[in-house]
């Protein structure tokens with residue numbers, strides 16, 4: 001690993017991706033992960049430290065056609081308070097609301113939460129159930145190249161993603177949910193503030209006449225990455241949300257996850273919590 | 289040799305130009321480079337709120353911020369807070385309510401409370417508790433701090449004695 005030689009604060013996306021070409025760059029957004037990680041020596045700086053705060057194309061929350069686009073630099077507070085998000089994406093509001101503390105919500109960005117790729121990253125589970133896509137930018141030759149990747153394929157391990165060192169996350173895109181769409185998020189920790197999730201659950205789908213379709217279920221903090229729960233989804237898809245369906249889905253959820261024991265909880269406890277809370281959330285959805 | 293970078297920013301209303309170590313956090317810059325020691329180091333990892341400052345009108349933990357990221361921005365610390373009417377009212381309310389014991393958490397509490405009052409003019413106790421979630425106090429048990437902030441929000445209508453019995 002090379003020594004830190006340069007600090008750079010680009011003011012355009014082109015400048016930023018050009019700087020990333022060599023790949024030897026540490027990206028700084030809000031700094032709420034990078035500061036403690038670098039000070040504790042858990043990460044080493046690359047040759048350039050690039051502060052992305054001054055790139056205009058990376059902030060703001062806007063409606064673009066049938067998608068809500070959240071710039072990578074949007075802070076957790078901005079997201080939680082934005083009328084578009086509040087109207088259409090309740091699961092994301094819920095996740096932001098239970099995130100750390102006011103000070104950290106004011107500084108931490110969604111791009112940082114995605115790129116830090118913690119299995120307990122609180123925005124990741126709602127982004128999974130809302131079918132979000134991650135916007136990436138790079139400069140393979142001399143031109144800016146942008147593309148999107150479904151967030152369901154983005155994470156490859158704890159702290160690991162498909163993003164290359166030459167790529168920048170510029171935002172996330174979320175399809176505007178159709179009428180009748182429901183989404184919920186639940187985070188379990190031991191105290192209300194500044195707690196890392198012991199488990200988290202996201203549920204979404206279209207609810208019509210008591211039947212849930214296009215079901216999305218995702219879990220956080222039960223595996224090296226946040227993940228979609230496909231067996232639980234199939235147990236729900238197209239079925240009437242009655243007591244039997246809900247119990248079958250909760251059992252599928254418990255069987256589907258394979259969590260670890262750690263300081264926050266045992267694997268057994270996590271499995272039980274997944275069962276009980278999936279059940280409770282589905283009961284709540286059934287009453288919607 | 290550590291890499292330095294020159295930044296310009298506004299600190300408590302005054303323009304500053306400083307050369308800072310690129311890996312330094314804003315808390316160390318304030319305390320060690322500028323010499324303003326009102327902002328406290330409690331944990332250095334975002335858990336205690338003793339280092340709370342305001343940057344461009346929002347509160348954040350200065351221990352989680354890179355000093356270089358202050359460039360071009362408007363930074364307020366507790367030293368600049370009481371120049372403003374709301375800050376002065378908060379200071380008085382903290383004193384009236386006995387919300388200060390050892391005082392170590394107080395600068396961070398005041399900076400966070402000021403940000404809360406900027407967003408919610410008349411917060412109730414639940415709103416204040418929620419807003420101060422990221423600030424730890426080892427002495428007071430929080431009640432007097434919450435009372436002080438609630439009373440400050442209701443300055444014209446609520447006396448300290450009334451605020452004390454609010455739920």
Ligand SMILES: Cc1cc2nc3c(=O)[nH]c(=O)nc-3n(C[C@H](O)[C@H](O)[C@H](O)COP(=O)(O)OP(=O)(O)OC[C@H]3O[C@@H](n4cnc5c(N)ncnc54)[C@H](O)[C@@H]3O)c2cc1C
Pocket residue numbers: 026027028029030031032033034035036052072098099100101104107108109110111112113114115116120121122123167168169170194195196197333334335352
């Ligand atoms: C006390 C404390 C409590 C916390 N509580 C929670 C919590 O409850 N829930 C939760 O989910 N998280 C929590 N966090 C973690 C952290 O606050 C979040 O992950 C936050 O969203 C990170 O955003 P940031 O802008 O501060 O990222 P930074 O620290 O600036 O960056 C994080 C990482 O992502 C990279 N990066 C950032 N932006 C981009 C981009 N646009 N493109 C490419 N790479 C990028 C950086 O290089 C770095 O590796 C907590 C942290 C602390 C210190």
Ligand code: FES
Pocket residue numbers: 328329330331332333334335336337338339340349350351352
């Ligand atoms: S010193 Fe910054 S939060 Fe404790």
Ligand code: FES
Pocket residue numbers: 387388389390391392393394424425426427428
């Ligand atoms: S008064 Fe001592 S820590 Fe709060």
